[in-house]
Amino acid sequence: MTRQHVRRLTLFMLLAPFLLWILLMIVLPHLGIFALSLREKVAPLVYTIGPKNYLDFLREPIYWNTLLRTASISILVTALTFLVGFPIAYYIAKIAGRRVKGALFLACLIPLWVSDLVRAYGWMILLRETGVVSSVLQWTGIVDGPVELLYNDATVVVGLVYTVVLFMIVPLASTLEGMDDSLIEAGYNLGGSGFTVMRRIVIPYAMPGIVAGSIIVFMLTAGSYLTPILLGGKNSMWFTEQIYEQFITRFNWESGATFGILLLLFTSLTVWLGLRLSGQSLATTVARSEA
Amino acid sequence: MAYDLECERVRKRFGAFVAVDGVSFRIPRGSFFSILGPSGCGKTTLLRMIAGFETPSEGDILIKGRSVLALPPNRRNVKLVFQHLALFPMMNVEENIAYGLRCKGMAKGEIARRTADVLERVGLPDARRKDIGQLSGGQKQRIAIARCMVLDPDVLLLDEPLGALDLKLREHMKIELKMLQSRFGTTFLYITHDQSEALVMSDRVAVMNDGRFEQVGEPRELYHHPKTAFVAGFVGDSNRWPGRVLDRDPAGMRVETRSGLIFIADVTDGGIGKGDAVDVFVRPESIAVTRGEGAGGQDASGETNRRTGRIEGVLFNGANTRILVRTSTGDQIEADLPQGGAEANLGNGDPVTLTWKRTGAKCFARAGGTQAR
Amino acid sequence: MIPSVRPSRLFTWSYRACVLAFFLYLIAPLTAAGVFAFNDSLFASMPWKGFTLDWFVGDTEPKIGLLHDNRLLKGLGVSFLVATMVSLASLLVGLTNAFLFERHWFPLKGLCYMLMIVPLVIPGVLLGISILVLASGIANYVENTFGYEPDFLRPGLPLVVLGQASFIITITSLVIAARLRKFDRTLEEAAFNLGASRTRVFLTITLPYIRPALIGAGLVAFLVSFENFNTTLFLVGSDAPLTVTMYDRMLKVGSTPVLNAVSLLLIVGSGALALVSVFVQLEKRRSPAPRAPRER
Numbered sequence: 013m014t015r016q017h018v019r020r021l022t023l024f025m026l027l028a029p030f031l032l033w034i035l036l037m038i039v040l041p042h043l044g045i046f047a048l049s050l051r052e053k054v055a056p057l058v059y060t061i062g063p064k065n066y067l068d069f070l071r072e073p074i075y076w077n078t079l080l081r082t083a084s085i086s087i088l089v090t091a092l093t094f095l096v097g098f099p100i101a102y103y104i105a106k107i108a109g110r111r112v113k114g115a116l117f118l119a120c121l122i123p124l125w126v127s128d129l130v131r132a133y134g135w136m137i138l139l140r141e142t143g144v145v146s147s148v149l150q151w152t153g154i155v156d157g158p159v160e161l162l163y164n165d166a167t168v169v170v171g172l173v174y175t176v177v178l179f180m181i182v183p184l185a186s187t188l189e190g191m192d193d194s195l196i197e198a199g200y201n202l203g204g205s206g207f208t209v210m211r212r213i214v215i216p217y218a219m220p221g222i223v224a225g226s227i228i229v230f231m232l233t234a235g236s237y238l239t240p241i242l243l244g245g246k247n248s249m250w251f252t253e254q255i256y257e258q259f260i261t262r263f264n265w266e267s268g269a270t271f272g273i274l275l276l277l278f279t280s281l282t283v284w285l286g287l288r289l290s291g292q293s294l295a296t297t298v299a300r301s302e303a
Numbered sequence: 304m305a306y307d308l309e310c311e312r313v314r315k316r317f318g319a320f321v322a323v324d325g326v327s328f329r330i331p332r333g334s335f336f337s338i339l340g341p342s343g344c345g346k347t348t349l350l351r352m353i354a355g356f357e358t359p360s361e362g363d364i365l366i367k368g369r370s371v372l373a374l375p376p377n378r379r380n381v382k383l384v385f386q387h388l389a390l391f392p393m394m395n396v397e398e399n400i401a402y403g404l405r406c407k408g409m410a411k412g413e414i415a416r417r418t419a420d421v422l423e424r425v426g427l428p429d430a431r432r433k434d435i436g437q438l439s440g441g442q443k444q445r446i447a448i449a450r451c452m453v454l455d456p457d458v459l460l461l462d463e464p465l466g467a468l469d470l471k472l473r474e475h476m477k478i479e480l481k482m483l484q485s486r487f488g489t490t491f492l493y494i495t496h497d498q499s500e501a502l503v504m505s506d507r508v509a510v511m512n513d514g515r516f517e518q519v520g521e522p523r524e525l526y527h528h529p530k531t532a533f534v535a536g537f538v539g540d541s542n543r544w545p546g547r548v549l550d551r552d553p554a555g556m557r558v559e560t561r562s563g564l565i566f567i568a569d570v571t572d573g574g575i576g577k578g579d580a581v582d583v584f585v586r587p588e589s590i591a592v593t594r595g596e597g598a599g600g601q602d603a604s605g606e607t608n609r610r611t612g613r614i615e616g617v618l619f620n621g622a623n624t625r626i627l628v629r630t631s632t633g634d635q636i637e638a639d640l641p642q643g644g645a646e647a648n649l650g651n652g653d654p655v656t657l658t659w660k661r662t663g664a665k666c667f668a669r670a671g672g673t674q675a676r
Numbered sequence: 677m678i679p680s681v682r683p684s685r686l687f688t689w690s691y692r693a694c695v696l697a698f699f700l701y702l703i704a705p706l707t708a709a710g711v712f713a714f715n716d717s718l719f720a721s722m723p724w725k726g727f728t729l730d731w732f733v734g735d736t737e738p739k740i741g742l743l744h745d746n747r748l749l750k751g752l753g754v755s756f757l758v759a760t761m762v763s764l765a766s767l768l769v770g771l772t773n774a775f776l777f778e779r780h781w782f783p784l785k786g787l788c789y790m791l792m793i794v795p796l797v798i799p800g801v802l803l804g805i806s807i808l809v810l811a812s813g814i815a816n817y818v819e820n821t822f823g824y825e826p827d828f829l830r831p832g833l834p835l836v837v838l839g840q841a842s843f844i845i846t847i848t849s850l851v852i853a854a855r856l857r858k859f860d861r862t863l864e865e866a867a868f869n870l871g872a873s874r875t876r877v878f879l880t881i882t883l884p885y886i887r888p889a890l891i892g893a894g895l896v897a898f899l900v901s902f903e904n905f906n907t908t909l910f911l912v913g914s915d916a917p918l919t920v921t922m923y924d925r926m927l928k929v930g931s932t933p934v935l936n937a938v939s940l941l942l943i944v945g946s947g948a949l950a951l952v953s954v955f956v957q958l959e960k961r962r963s964p965a966p967r968a969p970r971e972r
Contacts, residue, residue, distance in 0.1 A: 015358075015375075018874075019780075026776035029769045034791050037842040038798075041806030048809055096698065103695050116699075121954055122947040123702055127903035129919050130939040133926060134705025137712055137936075142721035144708055174705070206683070227797060235799025237906050242926065252801045252906070259805055259910060269809060272802050283797055294793050354869055376868045389866035393884040402880070403870035454870065 042276075048269040065270035075254065075271070082251035083278060085165070086234040089172045093229045094222065096173060097180035101221075102214075104181070105188035106196075117185070124178040132242040135171050136162060139243075163245040171243040176232045180225035187221025188214070223290045224297035227283050234279050251275055305332045306368070307490040308353065308381075308458045313362035315348050322348040324514035325362070330458070330492060330507075335484050337493040337501040340511035341537070346494045349511075350460050353492070354383045366457050377406075382451030383460040387467060388443055390435045396422075396446055397431040403454045421453040424486065440468050444476055445483075452487055461493045465500060477503050498538050502526065510534045532582050532667035541584040542637055545669060548579045555661050558583055562632045566608055568664035580669045587625060589663035590638035592646050596654045609658045610636065614651055628655060706943055713936035720933040731937040742937040751921035755902050758833060758917055762840045763848075763897035769841075770848025770893055774886075777849075778856045793850075795843040804910030807839045832913030839907040844900055848893040855889030888956050895953040899946055918942075 052064040069075045104116045123131075138144045139161035149155045161167060195217065199209035215222070240250035251271065258268035287293060306329040315323040323345040330336045338346045351357045353364055355376030363370050371379050382403075391399050397418055404414045422428050425445040430438065438446060444464055451459055461480075465473045481504045484491045495501050501508045502522040509519040510533070518530045529535035536543060546560040551570065558566045558581055568583050575581060596611045612630040624640045626649060638657055640646050649655065683691075712720040716728035718738060728734075734741035742748060777789060795803070808831065815829035828834040859882065867877045905919045912920050922938060925931050 023776075023780050023782060026772045026780065027782065029772045030776055030788070030792070033769055033842070033845055034788070037807065037838060038791065038795055038803075041810040042798075042802075044810040044813060045802075045806045099691070100695060100698050103691065107691070116695075118951070118954065119699060119702070122950045123706060125899045125903070125946040125950045126706060126943050127905070127919060127946070129903070129905060129922055129926075130709055130942050131705055133922075133935065133939055134707075134709035136926075137708045137720055138705055140721065142719065147723065174701070178702075231797050231799060235801055235906060237801060237909070238923070252799070255801055255805065256909070259808075265809065268805060272805050275799060276802055279797070279799060294790065294797070354865075356865055356868075376865070377871050377873060381869075383866070383869045385862045385866055387860070387862065389860065389862040391863060391866070391881060393881075402867065402872070406871040406873070406876060450870065 045269040045272050048266055049273045051266050053266065065266050066274075068267065069270060069274065074249075078249045078254050079251050079274060079278065081249055082234060082275075083282075085169065085172070086230055087282075089169060089176065089233045090226050090230045092169070092173050093177050093180045094226060097177050097184060097225065098222075101181045101184035101188060104185045105191075106193070120178050120181055120185075124182065128175055128236070128238045129242075131175055132171060132239050135167075135174070135243055139167060162243055163248075165244070168240050168244040168248060171239045172233050172236065175236065175239050176229045179228045179232060183224045183228070184218060184221045187218050187224075191217050219290055220292055220297050223286060223292045227286060227294075227297060230282060230286070231279060234275070234282075306330060307332050307366065308492060309365040309368075310349075310353070311363045311365070313349065313352060313359045313364060315345070315352060315357060316360045321514055323352070323359075326511075326514070326516055327362075328509060328516065328519060330490055333488050333490055334506040335481065335491045335493065335504055337495060337505040337508045338511050339495055339498055339501040339508050339538070341496055344511045345514040346511050347462060350383070350462055350492070350494055353458075354381055354460055355379050380454070380456050381458045381460055382454055382456040383462065384444075384447045384451060384464045386462045386464065388447040388464065390443060390447055390450070392435050394435070395431075396427075396433045396435070396438070399435065399446060400450045400453050403450065407454075417453055421449045424452070425449045425483065441472050441476055441479075444468070445479075448480075448483060452489065456489065458490045458492055461491060463495050463497075465495075465497070473500075480504055502538070510537060512537070529584075529665060532584070532669065535584040535665050535667060536582075539586060540637070541586050542590075544583045544634065546581055546583055548575060548577050548581055548666075550577055551575070556666060558666060560632075560634065562634050564610075564630065564632050564634050566664055566666075567606075567661045568666035569662050570666060575666065575668050581666050582669050584665045584667070585636075585659060585663055587637045587639045590636070590657050590659045592626065592638050592640055592649070593656045593658070594646055594649065594653065595656060606661050607658055608661070608664065609656060611654065611656050612636065614649055614653045614655060617649070617651060626655070628657060709936055709939040710943055711936075712933050713940045715933055715936075718932055720931070720936050731933045738932065740932070740934060742934055742941070745934055747921055748918070748925075748934065748938055751916055751918035754833070754915050755917040755919070758836055758840065759898045759901040761837050762844055762901040763894050765837070765841045766844040766848040766897045767852075767890060767894050769845045770852050771890070773845070773849035774852035774856045778853055792846060795846045798843070800843070800904070800906030801910070803842050804839050804907040807835060807842065808910050811835055811838075830913065831911050833915055835911040835913075836908050836917065839911045840901045840904050843907070844897045847900065848897055851893040851896065852886060852889045855886045859885050891956045892953050895949050895956070899949055903942075903946070 049065055050061050050063065051059050052062045054060055104113055104120070108116055136143070140146070141158045141160040141162075143161070145161060146155075146159045149159060150157070191214070195213055196209055199213045204212065235252060237250070237252045237256070240248045241253055244250065252275070255268050255271045255275070258264045258271060283294075287297070308330045310326055310328055312325045312327050313323055314321065314325050326345075326349060328336075338349065340346045348357060352359050355371070355374065359372070364372060366379065366381060371381075391402065394402070400418045400421060401414045404417060409417075418431070419428070422430060425448060427442060427445055427449075430442065430446065435443070435446075447464065448459070465476050465480075468476060477500055480491075480493075484504075493501070493504065502525075505522060507519060508522055508525055510517045510525060512533045518525060518534045520528075525534060525538050529538060535541060544558075544560045544564065544566075546558040546564075546566070549557040549559050549565070551557070555567050556570055556575070558568055560566075560583075566583055610628075610630050612628040614626050615629045615635070616627040618625040618627070623642060624647065626638055626640060628636045628638060630636060636657060640649065646655075713731050714727050714729070715724055716726040716730065717723075728739075730739040730741055732741045733743055735744040773792060777785070777792070782788075811829040815826050818824060818826050818829075863881050863885070864877050867881045872880065902917075903919060905923065908917060908920060916924070918938070922935060925935060
């Protein structure tokens, strides 16, 4: 066998698992739900193709309201996460001394891997009527009786930011970590104020990290299920919950598939817009930050 | 004579680009052969073909008289010291050296004996258990060589291994490499872009440019009798002036530069005639410097060239001093001052007279510039 | 605004205070979840009624500890099984993907690379329902045409493994590919030159070099799989992994602090694994990578 043959054979052996994975586990299933979303039931076991499921979605305000609500909260959470995460990432990468830096990085990495479920559960214990915060407030005399801090939108937002903020901090901190301090020093040396240095030097440099963090955070929020339901209650009007409801509770797969496609469209569109506006690509942001 | 390595009209094309263009040479057993050329001249490709990492498009490569084209790289008995050494970072010194022996399936005791032996020979008997990261630059070089030499190769290929070292260590390693080569008696094929490395260490040097060998010869020969303009320019320092031939006779020719400087020069290429575009090369050390303007002007007749001018810069570098002289015609000439002579204290602005023999000036047809005669 | 620029003292201290406040926010819920595992009360809530280990070791109603709670233990076992299978599968495919994209050229490579990254930006819920729909479609077809019921295509552990692997493979591929990209290929050539066979070069040179990435990717895959909920929720059959079991319990009124005991276990477990992966990364950073630029 010549070297050419060996190379070709290797290529095929490496392509096979990739194609099996991407086609059978990603591409075909998504084509499947898309096809399912176009299926209309006209009689038992008799189906036609048509946009009825999508029209139903538009006709029922509660459905598209839920999507709009999910969308706006996700964008709000992404923005808040950036506002909270950037100063922390900057502190870890640029201000903390060597040892503190290591410790803070660890302090971020360890809770990063703790399950959403446990985190949401922790918030429930803190915030519920019989929870820690309510007791402390009563004990200090700020309130007279028990207060329920769960099941409102603010709590959902705080909880969502909490769940995803580390996914913003970690890629941001490692991007900023790679930035040479002398760039900032040069910025000041050439007469820039703290604000201009931030806006003209630091933020543009960190852009791939910012975009990567924002995309991951946005996806995690829009696709989250546990936090909105556990902290917002059964009627928290979250879109993934609608999907679950259609699929599992009502067993209406056609409409569940339709909602799924709509969620995918909405998130892809937002991610695409974000990439376009920032002039980045998936390969330069998400792929790098994961590795 | 027995040859360890022979290349016959070896050519390598990458698409339309010809990296190595019909190179032929033979290396006698036990000698130190260098290929000297600028980066991109094809020397690394040539080396990789010999090692088996590339297949020649045409031609043949023979090791100990037998063609090796059909052999994969792991079956050829030519060992390569990589540019960045490629010592395995996940193994210690001993494991690095034993790697090739293990591949051969040698017994453990024998491996240990040979490893210790080769470490002794490269002068690092205590380095066995060290990690690669603990070694200094020079030690790494020696381990990389030992790793190859322990396999008793027919030819040792070296791909600019001194490039990454700092200047002092590089000077030291040149001598060390030469000594190692004569101690092992193995044929070395060394490639480099550094002419001093090639001149110092080699028995023979091939100067390579644009995929071809320009000249093959002993270091002294290349330095004193370059055959092409490229060799004259690449090996050693030279003043270089483009000009045009005024007239020629069997002994030499007169050349005029654009600024009107006139030279008499040695003819190295019989094909040059009146009116041809040429380059004239004069080494700074063949120019004699005397203080004062003397007779003034210029003289270019008989056997000697004479110029006057003023010193514009003095470059002292320890072993010698080089001066930059601006002539009345506006040309700049570099010349070396003899160490400790009467002229050693010349300074900026001083008038000087420069003289050099006809044989000190080499004249070549300009590359691609032989204009219509 | 770096130390060498000397910001004002007030600024520095208020910045530090904010960072401190953030880290308190970060650990508060985890601490709360953990501490109440030791509360001698039937509910994970105030007031504090004293210290107990019953929620770990208790074996009498109503205080059934973690070690005697069969459903939770079973969920733990299922999660371990699933996570192990998912990480093995993801490592294998991740390894081949890394070599495919770092070492080979083929038509449409750019498109394929995009497809490889895309699962990271698909909501987990969608991966779950799409695999559910496809598998059920195939299962129905097989059942109707051949009269044979393919159980493995109905919700259950095989589908859970497939669903989780569908996006975890992306993570492992990227981690391994990043390490492979930094590999100095002349090391392989050197090994060939010294007489090693192809297999030997892979086993003695390439594999040891990417081993830290394999360990790191394996740990991450294990953790992500263990904690996955969104994808799993739609694919789960009768054997529920731990997260689903816990979630069901959490929605019930009157769940006991045994959930806090499990939470504490998960926090400690994932924290420990995260630490291990950090140290593997440090190890990786220390081992010299010739010619490789600084690690990102």
